[in-house]
Structure formats: structure tokens, C-alpha cells
Amino acid sequence: MIEVEHLSKIYGSTPAITDVTFSVEPGEILGLLGPNGAGKTTTMRILAGYLPATNGNARIAGYDVHENSLAVRQRIGYLPETPPLYPDMTVEGFLHFVAQIKGVSAGDRPNKVTAAIERCNLEDKRRVIIRKLSKGYRQRVGIAQAIVHDPPAIILDEPTVGLDPRQIIEVRNLIKSLAGTHTIILSTHILPEVSMTCSRVAIINRGKVVATNTPENLMTQLTGGSGYELEIEGEVALAKQVLQKVAGVSLIESIPTTKGHQSQENRAYLRVISQAGKEPGKDIATTLVRAGFGLHELKRVNATLEDVFLQLTTEEKNFDPEVDLAADNEGETA
Numbered sequence: 556m557i558e559v560e561h562l563s564k565i566y567g568s569t570p571a572i573t574d575v576t577f578s579v580e581p582g583e584i585l586g587l588l589g590p591n592g593a594g595k596t597t598t599m600r601i602l603a604g605y606l607p608a609t610n611g612n613a614r615i616a617g618y619d620v621h622e623n624s625l626a627v628r629q630r631i632g633y634l635p636e637t638p639p640l641y642p643d644m645t646v647e648g649f650l651h652f653v654a655q656i657k658g659v660s661a662g663d664r665p666n667k668v669t670a671a672i673e674r675c676n677l678e679d680k681r682r683v684i685i686r687k688l689s690k691g692y693r694q695r696v697g698i699a700q701a702i703v704h705d706p707p708a709i710i711l712d713e714p715t716v717g718l719d720p721r722q723i724i725e726v727r728n729l730i731k732s733l734a735g736t737h738t739i740i741l742s743t744h745i746l747p748e749v750s751m752t753c754s755r756v757a758i759i760n761r762g763k764v765v766a767t768n769t770p771e772n773l774m775t776q777l778t779g780g781s782g783y784e785l786e787i788e789g790e791v792a793l794a795k796q797v798l799q800k801v802a803g804v805s806l807i808e809s810i811p812t813t814k815g816h817q818s819q820e821n822r823a824y825l826r827v828i829s830q831a832g833k834e835p836g837k838d839i840a841t842t843l844v845r846a847g848f849g850l851h852e853l854k855r856v857n858a859t860l861e862d863v864f865l866q867l868t869t870e871e872k873n874f875d876p877e878v879d880l881a882a883d884n885e886g887e888t889a
């Protein structure tokens with residue numbers, strides 16, 4: 556549903572993202588996880604058709620985000636970091652307005668608006684002026700405006716940032732309820748967020764995707780074994796199959812080729828993560844050479860993912876539902 560290939564963006568002379576590649580299958584929630592300044596917003600703005608890439612391409616539902624940006628915008632819902640709301644409109648009035656802009660026919664609008672309001676639990680607020688809503692409710696209106704035209708793909712930039720713990724739980728549950736019928740990318744700098752919400756994670760650091768995996772495998776990767784980087788010569792898919800059978804190997808991923816790491820013909824770079832406590836380096840070398848592959852380099856690598864992980868372990872405030880909800884009911888109006 557969403558395919559991103561070798562995407563790069565350079566602002567002036569500042570590279571914001573470099574050679575970003577990932578894909579999102581229909582119905583999946585992919586978390587784009589990275590520290591501040593990693594390039595999450597840049598990637599999402601390119602996908603939403605608001606920013607041209609410097610290199611590479613991206614397709615949503617088969618449409619190129621640059622060449623067919625109108626078709627793409629009709630097929631996505633986008634929630635930027637700050638929800639684009641008109642504070643003097645009512646929730647319902649605003650959603651009607653957005654539905655109109657998104658090309659929903661006048662006859663379909665009431666049903667679509669009601670569906671978005673129900674989905675986002677906004678029934679009690681439908682006639683409330685947006686400026687009177689709490690931040691949590693505004694965020695729900697932001698999500699409602701992203702889904703009101705029922706797009707197949709939804710892009711959410713840091714959807715829980717600035718919310719209190721109860722609101723965070725509600726917004727996460729809302730996002731999870733959209734999976735299956737929608738394909739979703741959300742960005743976050745909070746590691747626990749992806750394990751709670753996403754089916755797959757792409758970790759982005761300093762503009763590069765450094766790992767893509769399920770949250771479970773990622774945790775193994777982060778807490779488990781050491782890694783090796785290989786430069787091999789031969790058919791890469793076959794090499795991965797061969798390496799997967801080596802005892803002690805946990806994960807194998809391709810390392811994207813960058814300018815400083817120029818690929819030569821028929822050569823590929825792989826990262827192999829070993830299981831905790833295992834040292835499969837020697838067996839990796841022997842197995843590859845016996846299988847007829849050229850092995851130009853095999854080196855241990857520092858656990859780069861662990862470094863990223865350390866930057867991402869943003870703590871969330873411990874949430875005690877009884878205490879926090881009681882306090883919330885006393886004070887908050889929306």
C-alpha cells in the first residue's frame with residue numbers, strides 16, 4: 556500500500572533524510588521511530604505530498620506522491636504534528652468543511668462526518684466550538700479530519716505528543732481500531748509507543764533507516780546479541796537463506812548502499828545480528844565461502860541499535876487510572 560524507495564531530502568546543504576526505504580502492507584500500522592531531528596516529519600511530509608523529495612520516490616496505493624499528488628491526497632489522511640483546525644468552527648462544521656475539500660459528495664457528507672465523529676468518540680462534542688476543547692479532544696478532531704473521507708492510508712505525525720496519560724491511551728486505542736481497514740504510518744520518539752500500537756517498526760536515526768522489524772524482534776535485536784557487517788559477492792537473497800541456517804544467527808538485513816559505501820557489481824552489504832551469547836562469526840564465514848560466495852569483509856559492529864535505543868527510551872509518566880482519572884474529572888471541562 557505504501558512503498559518508499561531510496562528517498563532523500565536535502566534542505567540547502569543539510570541532508571534531512573538519506574536513502575530511506577521501507578514499505579507498509581495493507582492494514583498494517585508501521586511506527587516510524589526516531590529521536591528528535593531524525594527525519595520523521597520530513598519523511599511524512601513527502602509521503603503526504605507536501606514536500607518534494609530530492610531523490611528517490613514513494614507510492615501510495617500505486618500513485619507516485621510527486622507525479623500524482625492530487626490522487627495521493629485523496630487517498631490519504633494526514634495529521635501533522637500540530638492539527639490543522641479552525642478554532643472558531645464547531646467539530647461537526649469543521650468536519651463537513653474538510654469532507655467537502657476532500658471531494659466527498661454533498662449527499663455522502665453527513666454519513667461520513669457522523670462515521671468519523673463516532674469512530675473518534677466525539678458524539679458529545681459535535682456541536683462544541685473547537686477552541687473550547689481540551690488538547691486530547693482536539694487531537695481526536697485532528698484524527699477525525701484525517702479519516703473523514705475514509706482514505707485507505709493514514710499518516711499520523713507524533714499523534715500522542717503533549718497528551719496526558721489517559722488521552723494517550725485513548726488515542727492509541729483509536730489508532731489501533733483503525734488498523735485492518737486502513738494502512739497507517741505513525742511517527743514517535745517513544746519506544747513503548749510502537750510496541751503498544753504498531754505491527755512493525757522502522758527505526759530512523761540521523762536521516763537513515765537503521766532497522767525495520769516487528770516490535771518483538773526489535774526488542775530481541777536491542778537486548779540480544781552482537782552484530783556483524785558483511786560485504787559479500789553473489790546473489791543476496793540466496794546468501795540470506797544460507798545465513799539464516801547458521802546456528803546462532805538471529806536476523807539478517809540488507810544495508811542500503813550509500814555514496815560513501817559504493818556498491819560494486821554483484822556485491823551486497825548485510826548486517827547479521829547474532830542471538831544473545833552466541834558468536835557465529837566463524838561459522839558465517841565458513842558457510843558463505845563453502846556455498847560459493849565471495850566474502851570481501853566481515854567485521855563486528857558496535858550495536859548501533861543500542862545507541863539509538865538509548866536515545867529513544869523516553870519515559871512515560873506512570874499512570875494510575877484511579878488517581879489520574881479522579882483528578883482529571885475534577886478539573887477538566889472537555
Ligand SMILES: Nc1ncnc2c1ncn2[C@@H]1O[C@H](COP(=O)(O)OP(=O)(O)OP(=O)(O)O)[C@@H](O)[C@H]1O
Nearest residue numbers: 566569570571589590591592593594595596597598
Ligand atoms: N525547513 C527546513 N530547513 C532546514 N532544515 C530542516 C528543515 N526542516 C527540517 N530540517 C532539518 O532536517 C532534519 C530532520 O528534521 P525532521 O523535522 O524531519 O525530524 P523529526 O524526526 O521529525 O524531528 P522532531 O521529532 O524533532 O520533529 C533536522 O536536522 C532538521 O533540523
